[in-house]
Amino acid sequence: MGIKFKITVLMISILVISGCSSNSAQPVDEADHSAMNKEDMEEMDHSAMNHDKMRNEHMSHDEVISLNDSTGENELKIPPMLERDKGEGVEYTVRAQKGKTEIFDGIETNTSGYNGAFLGPVLRFSKGDTVKIRTINELDEETTFHWHGLEVPGDADGGPHDSLKPGEEKLIEFKVKQEASTLWFHPHPKGKTAEQVYNGLAGLIYIDDDHSKSLGLPNEYGKNDIPLIFQDRTFDEKRQLNYSAIKNDDGTVGDTLLINGTLNPKLTVKKEKVRLRLLNGSNARNYTFKLNTGDSFVQVATDGGFLNEPVTLKEMTLTPSERAEIVVDFSKIDSEKDLALINEDGSSLLSFEVSDQSGENSEVPGKMNDFSMTEEERNLPVTKEVELFGMMDQVTINGKKFDPERIDFTQEQGVTEVWEIYNKPDMMGGMIHPFHIHGAQFKILSRNGEEPPENERGWKDSISIQPDETVKIAIQFKNKGVYMFHCHILEHEDNGMMGQVKVE
Numbered sequence: 141m142g143i144k145f146k147i148t149v150l151m152i153s154i155l156v157i158s159g160c161s162s163n164s165a166q167p168v169d170e171a172d173h174s175a176m177n178k179e180d181m182e183e184m185d186h187s188a189m190n191h192d193k194m195r196n197e198h199m200s201h202d203e204v205i206s207l208n209d210s211t212g213e214n215e216l217k218i219p220p221m222l223e224r225d226k227g228e229g230v231e232y233t234v235r236a237q238k239g240k241t242e243i244f245d246g247i248e249t250n251t252s253g254y255n256g257a258f259l260g261p262v263l264r265f266s267k268g269d270t271v272k273i274r275t276i277n278e279l280d281e282e283t284t285f286h287w288h289g290l291e292v293p294g295d296a297d298g299g300p301h302d303s304l305k306p307g308e309e310k311l312i313e314f315k316v317k318q319e320a321s322t323l324w325f326h327p328h329p330k331g332k333t334a335e336q337v338y339n340g341l342a343g344l345i346y347i348d349d350d351h352s353k354s355l356g357l358p359n360e361y362g363k364n365d366i367p368l369i370f371q372d373r374t375f376d377e378k379r380q381l382n383y384s385a386i387k388n389d390d391g392t393v394g395d396t397l398l399i400n401g402t403l404n405p406k407l408t409v410k411k412e413k414v415r416l417r418l419l420n421g422s423n424a425r426n427y428t429f430k431l432n433t434g435d436s437f438v439q440v441a442t443d444g445g446f447l448n449e450p451v452t453l454k455e456m457t458l459t460p461s462e463r464a465e466i467v468v469d470f471s472k473i474d475s476e477k478d479l480a481l482i483n484e485d486g487s488s489l490l491s492f493e494v495s496d497q498s499g500e501n502s503e504v505p506g507k508m509n510d511f512s513m514t515e516e517e518r519n520l521p522v523t524k525e526v527e528l529f530g531m532m533d534q535v536t537i538n539g540k541k542f543d544p545e546r547i548d549f550t551q552e553q554g555v556t557e558v559w560e561i562y563n564k565p566d567m568m569g570g571m572i573h574p575f576h577i578h579g580a581q582f583k584i585l586s587r588n589g590e591e592p593p594e595n596e597r598g599w600k601d602s603i604s605i606q607p608d609e610t611v612k613i614a615i616q617f618k619n620k621g622v623y624m625f626h627c628h629i630l631e632h633e634d635n636g637m638m639g640q641v642k643v644e
């Protein structure tokens with residue numbers, strides 16, 4: 141089999157894997173690789189890709205790439221709010237544990253969860269709270285408790301250095317200083333993050349503040365303020381999550397969507413504005429959300445806070461670990477039709493059933509925040525450069541794989557620096573890498589020199605970076621410690637597409 145064939149297969153696989161969308165991969169045309177010269181070959185070898193392995197994995201990957209339509213037969217599960225422990229101060233207990241969950245009628249699937257069999261409760265904090273959390277590992281393997289998007293000291297961040305052995309526990313404490321937002325938590329043990337998240341370890345964190353309460357946005361939890369954790373999975377014939385059997389080094393995707401762990405979900409709403417807090421909690425899949433009617437909605441928040449103004453959209457993309465809050469006005473949409481949230485390819489993700497009841501008459505305020513980018517921030521020189529490269533298990537940052545003993549960058553606490561992140565394409569085009577930094581919320585200064593789109597002009601902790609794209613961000617760490625930065629395709633993270641910044 142000639143190299144040309146393999147490359148063609150690879151190209152196709154990459155296009156499929158990156159969602160087939162025209163902007164997610166740059167096709168190389170046939171003439172280009174037939175004219176491939178020796179240097180090109182070397183570049184391929186240099187990236188040390190195992191062609192056969194990639195071909196096989198991508199070929200099998202292709203078969204499960206599209207999501208089955210949700211039939212909408214099951215009412216969406218709403219995760220419980222975590223109750224405080226009795227006693228002084230704000231104290232919570234979070235246990236990572238194994239369990240069994242009836243995802244399919246009458247069948248038990250082995251899963252993991254926090255304080256339950258599958259996924260986790262919502263941890264709800266108010267700005268200003270001092271939070272103490274007792275974290276307990278009841279799994280039969282090491283894990284960590286990472287608070288994604290939370291600005292906490294390094295020793296509370298739950299990165300791979302913070303591993304708890306089975307049966308161990310750790311008390312962490314931090315003060316909530318950041319603004320109202322929807323964050324999340326998940327494990328982060330070295331090399332095992334993807335599998336543990338896949339099996340169900342993930343939960344949401346809500347931060348409230350006085351400002352968010354005064355905005356008048358829908359805020360009845362589970363009624364018109366709805367958490368939506370999107371995760372795609374593959375179940376085997378016994379309806380089990382057999383991670384090691386279906387794992388893909390370039391990001392494990394599945395054909396079955398679960399929202400909050402619900403198969404074929406449906407959400408019943410009143411004729412009113414409903415706030416949806418979306419988390420892409422998938423290992424690797426990107427989603428572009430739309431309403432099947434073509435109606436628009438407004439985005440009100442990014443990863444780390446409210447946008448200054450609501451942004452009207454007909455579709456919105458979230459790459460793994462990104463969040464967005466949107467408001468859909470069900471009093472304005474024709475509910476005679478079948479309503480659903482669909483993916484870019486038209487597959488139905490979440491059906492909506494609109495009841496006859498009219499609900500609250502809430503308004504989305506025109507001004508929600510005072511997020512700004514100062515001239516000074518715009519003019520800061522780039523002081524950190526990050527180059528993302530590779531695929532499969534050959535992924536690197538600045539040419540290196542993660543080494544827990546190596547500090548890649550240092551940054552001073554409370555000082556804003558500009559990081560420039562570049563997604564270096566390979567000769568087949570490359571793929572989107574969702575890039576995330578721990579312990580801070582940052583501002584996107586530019587994408588390829590241009591201002592970011594309106595719905596990215598807010599606090600972010602994760603950003604999608606297209607092949608050959610350069611993104612500049614301004615970031616300041618409020619606390620000290622060692623923090624990870626990495627690709628949030630969890631298999632890329634586990635394969636070493638991760639570095640560390642030490643804040644002192």
Ligand code: C2O
Nearest residue numbers: 288328461576624
């Ligand atoms: Cu969602 Cu290293 O994090």
Ligand code: CU
Nearest residue numbers: 287288289578
């Ligand atoms: Cu994180």
Ligand code: CU
Nearest residue numbers: 573627629632
């Ligand atoms: Cu990646």
